[in-house]
Amino acid sequence: MQYSAPAYPLMTSQRCSEIILSLGETAPSSYTDLKVLILNCTLNRTPLLSHTEGVISIARDVFASVGAACEILRPVDYDIAAGLGLDMSQTAEWTNDDWPEIQEKIDQCDILLLCTSVWLGEKSSVCNRVLERMYGYTHKVNARGQYHDYGKVGATVISGNEDGIKHCAMNILFSLSHIGYTIPPQADAGWVGEAGPGPSYLDPGSGGPENEFTNRNTTFLAWNCLHLARMLKDTGGYPAHGNVPSRWDAGCHQDLLNPEHRA
Template identity: 30%
Template sequence: MKALILLTTLKKDSRSNTETLVEFLIPYLKAEKIETEIVKTVVHTVLPGTYTNMGEEDEWPEIYKKLVAADMIIFATPIWWGTHSSETQKVIERLDEVHDIVMSGKASPLADKVVGIVITGDSDGSQHIIGTISNFINGIGMFVPPYGTLSVQAEEQAKESNTPKEDLMKKYEMEYADTAQTMAKQLARFASLLS
């Protein structure tokens, strides 16, 4: 099984809390025999728009091919002002053409894919983000299984905290190992059922 992780951090040249949490999750996915590939959207030219291909310089069509080929997709986003990142919103908007396909009566190219959601922040907002992403992906034929999310709100992740990666990893291991393991098992279980 293969998971494509859409890492929608805003940090282009430096490591983000969201990237660290994704790295924490990956060994749990590997334990379930899930191969992972991370696409850090901010380092790609993903043009704004609502179609799969927005022109010559657009790198989204290649990312989209990877989404179609994957067994599961993981959205990984920070919280900014109570909602997902602008990079996440761009991904949602670029997948709007899939919704057009569904609305025309055809099958979704992403039908029955299992979705996981990873969220980091220093204040609450996870439930809103999970609801928004779940509503959208449901409309294009995908779904989040029970316990298919991993969200961490902690002061160590505040914008200017500069908490070392090692300290974040220790916190995640101490407080979120069970959640990460359960998420990985659920993604693997439901992807197997649908394959």
């Protein structure tokens, strides 16, 4: 079953909102042709409240301020099978798999924000499943013969009420880079409360939406994604020279299940 994403209002502080709007009005380029996909790997299905989506709203407002198309999607709302196949419903193990629908949206975007809450110091199980399914597409290539995620920009936003932002970001950003994404400066941002039990980002009195450090870093993240995506799109992505897998054997065999070993 799939759900419609909730229409979150502006959640940032008044000062942050004013800065975002001002920066949008003085943008150095046009970004209206860019497509942004934000995967919120919360454990909460729509319409339950997602604190991660509260932090995401800062980046969303930056993208909206320059007219970039932005969609927020919760993978937990979908039936995503485990495995590395393109469509696991075509296997004997699974009868249904919604992942191809999400992958199509990923393929169409210029910027992907892979976002998560922190659980036991790690990214969510939903985020792990998303990365595994994305990894299953790494044998596919673009029109130039490069791995098909070349030219896309990746970043992450993280929330929680315990430590773990940098640890989660290290894994997510490495994973995105490994499969072909380009990672801009300041590509991770987030908010966690005090160590131990306490309020989450959108809880009354948490101080999350007013946190200058989070507001600043998430704004930096969004703008650096826009700048990098603009440069990559204007230059047609990476030159297909020295990075085309078809020119290498590299132990690639069709009968191996690891997607990196496929031809």
